[in-house]
Amino acid sequence: MRVLGIETSCDETGVAVYDSERGLCAHAVYSQTEIHAVYGGVVPELASRDHVRKTLPLIRQTLTEAELSPEQIDGVAYTAGPGLIGALLVGAALGRALAWAWEVPAIGVHHLEGHLLAPFLEDKPPPCPFIALLVSGGHSQIIHVPEVGIYQLLGESVDDAAGEAFDKTAKLLGLPYPGGPQLARLAERGDPTRYRFPRPMTDRPGLNLSFSGLKTYTLNALQQTLGERDDTEQVHADIARAFEEAVVDTLVIKCRRALESTGVPRLILAGGVSANRRLRERMAAAMQPLGAELYYPRAEFCTDNGAMIAYAGWRRLAAGHQQPLAITPRPRWPLTDLVPLA
């Protein structure tokens, strides 16, 4: 079965074709980052407008690259939520109409299920059960996955998402939007002993997370050093390092706790922040004493993409799920509301 996947939930247009026999046939992502950079954040109306321009050309491009004709596509999957309503509507309307015209089934995919299943696009997919750490600009969640389609929320951020905290802290350090990845690069040059930020909510039981307080620590550290140090660039690198260490350490502590409390010996990392090198290294090191395995997708499938939507869509279509002839995106859609596959 070959499934066309369409992702338009935020500021990336992603399209892919997944073949249940051969794996991923082709995928393409167009990022709107440059459009939104001057605004310091995603402008929903501009995002929606750009998806209308880019989605269909990307579909044509992906089919060409996959050397597939439309008759060879057996289903269409599109992100139905959560996300920006206007952006979701574009992919959902186009995808649902395309499936109607092709006379094939369609499925609205949960964006986070897409992320959680992204490691299945790799050669060595994780067996179930596993614990998933989903960390992106919009979400920070720790999820127990006994089997594909069943998602039990163990903990989540009570305020900023991890990626959001990265971007906001980057802004405080004068880095252009979206500063998360740049902050990580800056942190490489930072002295890890210069500042120490707290590891929020690690001193109490439970698996919830909180990252908004780290912004305050960043501001305080910046103000403290005003007049004390004149090597501004190094100060920024040191603060970036302290921030990154705090986020990574917190995530490691919570994931270790999740594995220990559930007895599940497997962790997957998903979402944009899971591309962070230090997070992957630290998490891998933390798995060893637990005898647990770590899985994560290649970097390009950590951020929003069509491949994960095509894959998750295939899993649901193969299990007999279908979307009726209506375009009904859900901008707010708890992962735990998803119906099991079988």
Add this chain to the structure above:
Amino acid sequence: MPANPNDQPTILALETSSGACSAALLHQGAITQHLELAPRRQGDLLLGMLDALLKAAELKLSEVDVIAFGQGPGAFTGVRIGTAVAQGAAFGANRPLLGISSLAGLAHAGWRHYGGGEQRLFAAIDARIGEIYCGAFAVNGQGQAQPLGSETVTTPEKLTVPEIAVTHGVGNAWALYDEPLRARIDLAQAQIASTIHGEAQDIAALARWSLDQACAAELAQPVYLRDQVAAIPGSALLDSAPVAA
């Protein structure tokens, strides 16, 4: 594709730029339509309407000559739902796509309402924040619309219109801005209908006259008219606040 209206083209049309959702099929010279006044429910309804029209006519989507859609201006979300559905349908069935001005569609709806013949209509709809989307059209006895000047988004107070004697004013802007509009438009003989919406049947009727402008699906794009929708931080007027990615 038929070269002129006499060849009786088969046209599947949709219009979602206003609070209404409508789909129409022009086939063998006859038009059928589904329409619902359904603000924010276009996504629920549109594909079902299109599907029902084709089924009733025992047609496949690939058998229509052209897919036509109201491309705006109008409610941004409605315009995009219509555009995306039209794009998906046209690409999927390998059919050409034709975008028709929603203001021209509204003028055509007015022309129908007032019994045909030769009319000069001023179509104007609410664009929020004190502005209107508007355009003037001459519609001939066969229902072919010619734009008189270009379509604009403006405040009623800053409106400049071609010096024509308008016979009819249509669109909901007339209910909101009757006085400033009357002050600027030659309405000596005019009748006003502010409750009329452009419908898919109007889009289909207008499409007959511009079949040669149908194009590949991705080339048909919405017309917003309002392009200033966000302000760079530090500058004036924030229409649309940024959100975290």
